[in-house]
Amino acid sequence: MNSERREIILNEIEYWRTSRLLPEQYCDFLENLYQEQAAQAARRTFSINSIQQGSLKTWLLGFGIISLIFFIGFYFSLFPWPLQMAIALLVTSICYSFSAVFRPRRKAAALLTASGGSVILLVLGAWTLWLQDWLSPGGIAGLVGVCGLIWWLAGYFLNLGILNYCGFVCFILLYGVMFGKIHPDASWPMMQLFWLPLSVVMVWLCWLAHHRIKRMAPVFFAVGITVWFMPEADMLLMRHSSVHGMVLLCLLKIVVAFILLFVLRKKWIVWVFK
Known part of the structure; x- marks a missing residue:
């Protein structure tokens, strides 16, 4: 199969994906199949002879790009x-x-x-x-x-x-x-009040993006999970301080997060993965 025909087929598969004419997993399978064929064809065509037969324009372009990179690297400070x-x-x-x-x-x-x-x-x-x-x-x-x-x-x-x-x-x-x-001397409870509402907002944006901009939903969800653990990360990494029993508090937050994710699994899985 030549490259032009393969490109047309891949564009058609991408159209099926965006238009939801085929399930996502079918589109992934077809796309991976044709990309694997393209990679095999590229491996077959790549050889010393193909480099030797390269056009002067290609060689000059490659030489110019490499020279420009070295020029910028050497003289950037000047x-x-x-x-x-x-x-x-x-x-x-x-x-x-x-x-x-x-x-x-x-x-x-x-x-x-x-x-x-x-x-x-x-x-x-x-x-x-x-x-x-x-x-x-x-x-x-x-x-x-x-x-x-x-x-x-x-x-x-x-x-x-x-x-x-x-x-x-x-x-x-x-x-x-x-x-x-x-607030440079904020306490642990104050840190929770500062960060956790932001985590809730991010999860709410995940739900909203699921209905409006679906591809942004996993990003908002990941940010929400990250912010959930930011009070402890803020105190340890940014403020270089801790409270008594910090390890137990971190474990407690992990348990709470696990329980919430398990109880609400039928909702957030739909938001993130469907």
């Missing part, structure tokens, strides 16, 4: 900070663009390129802060906020839940830092 930020955003945008191209047919490749772009944004952003001597709490908070916003938007438009979740995690960190500045 660029003015606006150019450093522009380079970070440009490289990240290129990775996200490749991810958008890969997303309909090659989900693993799309996730890999999007993750690479996200890591590049964080690393180059931190490098810029260090080079410009901006490693202050405000500078770090700004970097976390920018990364969180870009990751959230990229995850939403690329339909990559893990990237969307990472964006929410950045917002959660900023939320915790802000509360730490306002």
